[in-house]
Amino acid sequence: MRYAYGDKSWPHDENGYLEHFESWDEDLAAVIAAAEDIILTPEHWEVLYFLRQYYADFEIAPAIRVLTKAVARRLGPEKGNEAHLRRLFPGGPAKQACKIAGLPRPTGCV
Amino acid sequence: MDVLVTAAFAFLLGGILLRMTVFLRRPQGRGVQPGLPIRGGRLGLVEALLFRRLWRDAPSLWLASMAFHGGLAALLLAHLNIAPHLLRAPGAAAMIGGLAWLLGRRLVLPAMRRISAPSDFLLLLLLLANALSGAAFLWLVPGEMSLLVHQGLGIVLFLVLPFSKLLHAPGIVLSPSRRVLHD
Amino acid sequence: MTEEKTARPHRARPESLEALGFPGELPEDWQQRAVAALGRRVRKQPDLRFFLNACVKCGACNDACHAFLGTGDPGNRPVARQDLLRAVHRRHFTLAGRLFPKLVGALDLDEAMLERWYSYFHQCSECRRCATFCPFGIDTAEITMAARSILAEIGLGQKSVAEVIAKVHRTGNNLGLNPRALRHTLDSLEEDVREETGMDIRFPLDEAGADILLVTPSADFYSEPHVSGLIGYAKVLHAAGISWTLSSHASEAANFALFLGSDEHMRRIARRIQEAAEELGTSRLVFGECGHAWRVAYNFPALLGGDVPRPRHILDLTHELIGNGIIRLDPSRNAGMAVTLHDSCNVARGSGMGVHPGGQLDIPRAVLAAAVPRTVEMPAGTTGDRTFCCGGGGGLLTDEMMEIRIKGAAPRAAALRQAVEGSGATHMAAICAICKSQFSEVLPHHGFDRGMVVGIMQLVGRALVL
Ligand code: SF4
Numbered sequence A: 001m002r003y004a005y006g007d008k009s010w011p012h013d014e015n016g017y018l019e020h021f022e023s024w025d026e027d028l029a030a031v032i033a034a035a036e037d038i039i040l041t042p043e044h045w046e047v048l049y050f051l052r053q054y055y056a057d058f059e060i061a062p063a064i065r066v067l068t069k070a071v072a073r074r075l076g077p078e079k080g081n082e083a084h085l086r087r088l089f090p091g092g093p094a095k096q097a098c099k100i101a102g103l104p105r106p107t108g109c110v
Numbered sequence B: 001m002d003v004l005v006t007a008a009f010a011f012l013l014g015g016i017l018l019r020m021t022v023f024l025r026r027p028q029g030r031g032v033q034p035g036l037p038i039r040g041g042r043l044g045l046v047e048a049l050l051f052r053r054l055w056r057d058a059p060s061l062w063l064a065s066m067a068f069h070g071g072l073a074a075l076l077l078a079h080l081n082i083a084p085h086l087l088r089a090p091g092a093a094a095m096i097g098g099l100a101w102l103l104g105r106r107l108v109l110p111a112m113r114r115i116s117a118p119s120d121f122l123l124l125l126l127l128l129a130n131a132l133s134g135a136a137f138l139w140l141v142p143g144e145m146s147l148l149v150h151q152g153l154g155i156v157l158f159l160v161l162p163f164s165k166l167l168h169a170p171g172i173v174l175s176p177s178r179r180v181l182h183d
Numbered sequence C: 001m002t003e004e005k006t007a008r009p010h011r012a013r014p015e016s017l018e019a020l021g022f023p024g025e026l027p028e029d030w031q032q033r034a035v036a037a038l039g040r041r042v043r044k045q046p047d048l049r050f051f052l053n054a055c056v057k058c059g060a061c062n063d064a065c066h067a068f069l070g071t072g073d074p075g076n077r078p079v080a081r082q083d084l085l086r087a088v089h090r091r092h093f094t095l096a097g098r099l100f101p102k103l104v105g106a107l108d109l110d111e112a113m114l115e116r117w118y119s120y121f122h123q124c125s126e127c128r129r130c131a132t133f134c135p136f137g138i139d140t141a142e143i144t145m146a147a148r149s150i151l152a153e154i155g156l157g158q159k160s161v162a163e164v165i166a167k168v169h170r171t172g173n174n175l176g177l178n179p180r181a182l183r184h185t186l187d188s189l190e191e192d193v194r195e196e197t198g199m200d201i202r203f204p205l206d207e208a209g210a211d212i213l214l215v216t217p218s219a220d221f222y223s224e225p226h227v228s229g230l231i232g233y234a235k236v237l238h239a240a241g242i243s244w245t246l247s248s249h250a251s252e253a254a255n256f257a258l259f260l261g262s263d264e265h266m267r268r269i270a271r272r273i274q275e276a277a278e279e280l281g282t283s284r285l286v287f288g289e290c291g292h293a294w295r296v297a298y299n300f301p302a303l304l305g306g307d308v309p310r311p312r313h314i315l316d317l318t319h320e321l322i323g324n325g326i327i328r329l330d331p332s333r334n335a336g337m338a339v340t341l342h343d344s345c346n347v348a349r350g351s352g353m354g355v356h357p358g359g360q361l362d363i364p365r366a367v368l369a370a371a372v373p374r375t376v377e378m379p380a381g382t383t384g385d386r387t388f389c390c391g392g393g394g395g396l397l398t399d400e401m402m403e404i405r406i407k408g409a410a411p412r413a414a415a416l417r418q419a420v421e422g423s424g425a426t427h428m429a430a431i432c433a434i435c436k437s438q439f440s441e442v443l444p445h446h447g448f449d450r451g452m453v454v455g456i457m458q459l460v461g462r463a464l465v466l
């Protein structure tokens, strides 16, 4: 269970989430995104970088509202909502965006 | 032969008592209430015996089951010499009719065939054979031979029952989840 | 174990099972161990023995299960599911099964059987709907829990449930939310609510001496529609002037050990909540909208023993506050909504609420009716104590089970469609984090908008006159 790009490879879990948060890089994000049928745009990258920074700070993915507020600050208020995030990540900001950002899978009743 | 029948019957009673002890212990241990909420308060004996829910969910099954069990009860009483002339004919009719229906649906409905083990058919057949042989002795071919056949089948039934699922009877009142929640 | 085509969740990794005190791998002598574990379980739990013995194969439960109705797989019929455990029990613990296995449908626990156990006991959401159809009240959920606990004892656990139990022991909640992140999330919520209402409505954490310790599923801290429900709780408690707090030690209502059938872990997780209440000196435990958590909480007195009081449900409290006029709701703030209630299985069939029998069905309806202009019901036989599971309960709420989850939601979706087309329902309210997450994800596959899934306290929060 590994993602591969060039001569690099990254182990992932059964659901496709990266095993080691630190091992993430932009190439990997592109690989996972491609597997999820997403072409990464600058807006995607804003979300991904925020998720990574938050996880590095708090050791957990941000709540969706925290994420949308951050997106509003960075991309403008009209984009700071769940609907817009869902346009970027049709598989959901919680799961799909976390997966591409190299965060572990959110667990529990979510 | 009568002695054998009586002995087998005693065996049945003993078996029932032994298996009852399993259900008489009040369920404990898990702590998450085993009861199922049944609206309208405590599940009374009448409610328990009437299976109102089954009546609403599956009326034909309810009818067949009631006919069989009612007939069986009537015939038991008749065997104990309680109003035999009154009980015999309707009891036999109900029991045979009910059993035939139960057996028929088990044979014909694919879903029922799938969930049945051979013993599920055999037990119904055994009960049916008991009822039919009794009826034959009473009304069709009275005589020593018929009686022997009927008694023999009765002994088999008594011996088999304690090992069978037919001991679901105590569960009617003792089922842990049929006790209501607020008890 | 080899791959099979029926649905199955990912297997737990050795380290996460070992963290819970189970073997990490299938041991050599797994058969003997499993049979021994079954024997212990049956001895300890007379109701299980009854359930294994009393079935007459009448078929009354045949069409009761949403998983069967959705998949059409006869293996998902409740009695077929029970029979997987029953056959092994017969083989080893009954005379007839030892002597004439074929005759009475007794089977050995071989590898093929183990495969079927793993698959079918993980397609059961432990919702108990079938038990209401059985003339003897045979509860497949208990059988499933027993089977899963036996599987765990031979190193076969479900990944997500095992990880979540380990996480709640370690961090206090299923998400793995640490106190600092939790506080940060709550601060952000306070900011949102201030913006919305212009009022300082607090989300207190670890405040000793508060009257109420609120315990809520961690989903309430994470995503929609859950978070809006949490805002609803906070607004109601604020408006009622009740001092309350959350706890970082018990920042989770859910108790996934119930799903696993592990009494030991279930007690441990429950006890941690009770401890948090005692440490903070709160006089009362109140639970947020979480179905199976409420089932466990409702049974705290029996589960934890001693004089542990029964916690209260947030809806029960809200109902009382509305009743005695302490808070006021204005349904016109939810104008245009016609809401139908999805009874959560563990609330409807696993617990009570308030002081009257049937309160777990009546109180949510009463609160809902006070919060919205119009409520409608889905067809009889699909609600109340006959409610259909959302399809995601019992630990099935994982990505790899998506197909089963979509199919399992089909009976509920069909009932909802009738309420939408027949009575103009616009929304469906749920009072369980699993139901909310599951429906938000799978209803779109049945042609509904994910936004139609709401929580009752979310609607209360919007209708509340502050
Ligand atoms: S408990 Fe629910 S999911 Fe399990 S068999 Fe019964 S109806 Fe199906």
Ligand code: SF4
Binding pocket: C054, C055, C056, C057, C058, C059, C060, C061, C062, C078, C079, C082, C133, C134, C135, C136, C137, C138
């Ligand atoms: S309804 Fe009860 S007795 Fe009948 S087949 Fe189902 S589990 Fe067995």
